Amino acid sequence: MQMPKRALGISRLLQLGFASVLATMAVVGAAQAADLSSKKVILVTCGPANPWCKVFNERIVAGLEGAGVKVSVLESDLDPVQEVQQINQAISQKPDLLMIEPADDKSLIASIKKAKAAGVPVLYMDSPADASIMDDIALQVIADNAALGRFAAQNLIDGLRERGLKSGNVIVITGTAGSQMVQDRQKGFEEVMATAPEYKILDVQDSNWDPVQSGKIAQQLFAKYASQGGVDAVRADADYMAIPIIEAAKQAGMKVGVKNDGLVVTGTNCTAEGIQAIRAGDMYGTATEDAWTQGIVTAETAIAFLKGETVPKTVIVPEYRVHGPTLEKYAELCSKS
Template structure:
């Protein structure tokens, strides 16, 4: 996968350390470098999003397969974006005292007490597919994608699409994942910052979907109707390609043209799926970004193995992501079609 084999350079976020209050050293090492110890027989418990979500299903399988291939024993405790169940699973994991806990938070803040408990008991935790809540940066290590860049890419896709249509003013809607994690928060922060460079383009609605395409479709339909008498909606950001696809389907059903060539709605995704690649090729979606479940899963595997072998990794490790449009879609088609 491009995010692993093609670019192992790590962009490190700045985090505060509890002991010094200063910025943590950037992570610039190669996570695939061999450690000094054996990982065979080590035990990992994964507390992750449930396989009911298509991205999570591939992500989780990639991690489990990668760790087990190196002789690591993996137990997977899944929750379908259920905060209470995740805390229950996390408590169970802590009680079993594994060599490492992998945690993909459903709510960044809700897991803090459990992370404090794990640290007090000397149980290491790697948080993935999100970031630690402010003030909790010293409680665990982070292995994640560069979500800020994904949000920036989404805004750039919308701006380019609107400019290609010759529009100087536009109403834009955003169908986000969930505001309980940095996954959505970082994307929306950078999306808004990039969009602010173009005052004529207004983000008029931002709604959470809990990563549910059915919810995204319903919300888009409602907003199309609501804004029909307010100048209409000219562009939409679906935070995952399957959310963007739901927006496209809702527009088609409402009789709204889609795509630059149709002088229609400009739609972008933010992390790629096969449906998004197909929509880009068909001219229905302007673009997306990577952060594929296989690439991100492999990224977690490499850092988890390094920790199990060495006993330490840098506190924050961000994987490189890439912007995808019709101009380079063929380059990323295979990578983006694993889910």
């Protein structure tokens, strides 16, 4: 049985290299813009104070509005209480689709069930929905978060081995610990780190995706473990968190980068600043889940749903490791975020 054209477009989009994403979306979206002029979407999401969220939201809004959809945006600084209030507000407006970037998955369960009872379809974004609400959401577009964690572990292991270290201490500074995506990343990270038991995970701290807080936490952990062998490597859940961690290390008088026999740092959610830091030797590597691609695939999936076409319940955006051998392959796309 042949799938509808746009549903095929999503499947094909996930198979294409990242270089093809932009052109594919622009052509398909523009060609069918007038068809969705009566549709209304409410986007409940994180705010522009978060660098990743800013680009992610812009791509979603541009894609939907380019297809003729009316879009309203409700933003918060990843505040679960405020987000619940915004979702309840959105439900009362009866949109054709409610798109949610979760601050804390567990805190949203009751609101998602309320949306289902009100007949408001929900597109869950970025983080996998809690198992208890999988029957209540219409669909979800998520990153391959376990893969992102595995890539981060491989970056740190390779960097530590390039330094010639037979043992080493690792710290992790995550996004919001209550979100499933953060948990999945950490699980993938620990699975691969377990293959190199000579490198010990000393501490895992939640920064709530805040770059300023990430730097402060790093500063505290560097001081805490200075008398216990020090910190040799750091995993940050996003490039924009990794950069202040690197600055905190330098301010603490630590060497940074493999070439300097210093701190090994890896990010995720790649950005232009992260690519620059890898080229400078300050950061060993990162991974995709760039806001540009994630936003575009999310918008395209929402458009397919609004047109009544066949869309998978779960769309997983493939992710890729970014480090020395693959840096130039993904640098241009990462630099859009």
